[in-house]
Amino acid sequence: MTDTDWLADVGCGTGRVTAHLHGLGLPAFGVDLSPGMIAMARRDHPGIRFDVGSMTDLDLADSSVTGLVAWFSIIHVPDEEVRAAFHRFRRVLRPEGALLLGFFVGDDSTLRTEGYGGHPMRVYVHRRPVERIAEWLEQAGFRVEVSMLHHPSETVTGGMLIARPRRG
Numbered sequence: 001m002t003d004t005d006w007l008a009d010v011g012c013g014t015g016r017v018t019a020h021l022h023g024l025g026l027p028a029f030g031v032d033l034s035p036g037m038i039a040m041a042r043r044d045h046p047g048i049r050f051d052v053g054s055m056t057d058l059d060l061a062d063s064s065v066t067g068l069v070a071w072f073s074i075i076h077v078p079d080e081e082v083r084a085a086f087h088r089f090r091r092v093l094r095p096e097g098a099l100l101l102g103f104f105v106g107d108d109s110t111l112r113t114e115g116y117g118g119h120p121m122r123v124y125v126h127r128r129p130v131e132r133i134a135e136w137l138e139q140a141g142f143r144v145e146v147s148m149l150h151h152p153s154e155t156v157t158g159g160m161l162i163a164r165p166r167r168g
């Protein structure tokens with residue numbers, strides 16, 4: 001246990017959400033699988049802690065963070081690894097902590113072969129029903145408190161869940 005109410009932004013990318021939380025006065029740090037993303041995050045947001053790491057193998061002590069955000073990062077992770085990550089999230093969160101998840105809603109997977117800048121890449125984007133994510137969270141020991149949908153366009157639906165460790 002630490003005395004700081006750390007917030008972990010897991011799959012932080014270039015750190016925009018981490019920086020937003022930090023700007024609110026919260027002790028947030030970011031973790032991302034991609035060393036390139038972490039290099040950009042460190043460059044753009046000096047003074048904030050960013051670590052290279054995977055949500056499937058989080059290098060954080062049990063009960064060491066008060067909040068955990070995974071904002072549109074589970075979308076790239078296969079089902080079994082997401083389910084394992086949720087169990088790990090549950091362990092690293094303090095009992096009174098909260099998890100915020102953002103993800104694409106649907107029921108399919110597509111392989112993207114081009115990044116936003118046109119550069120070649122191979123990354124899957126998984127869309128999942130809200131009910132499936134909620135069920136995996138329950139199985140990992142969470143209680144879902146808030147479930148919301150948002151529709152940034154006619155073809156895209158985003159899901160947002162807030163869950164807390166279940167007691168007992």
Ligand SMILES: C[S@@+](CC[C@H](N)C(=O)[O-])C[C@H]1O[C@@H](n2cnc3c(N)ncnc32)[C@H](O)[C@@H]1O
Nearest residue numbers: 011012013032033034037054055071072073076
């Ligand atoms: C769509 S971006 C979202 C970035 C950021 N959360 C945001 O909203 O700006 C997804 C991020 O998840 C990261 N990611 C993918 N798999 C991951 C894993 N297993 N562990 C940690 N990060 C991962 C990618 O490197 C990428 O930066």
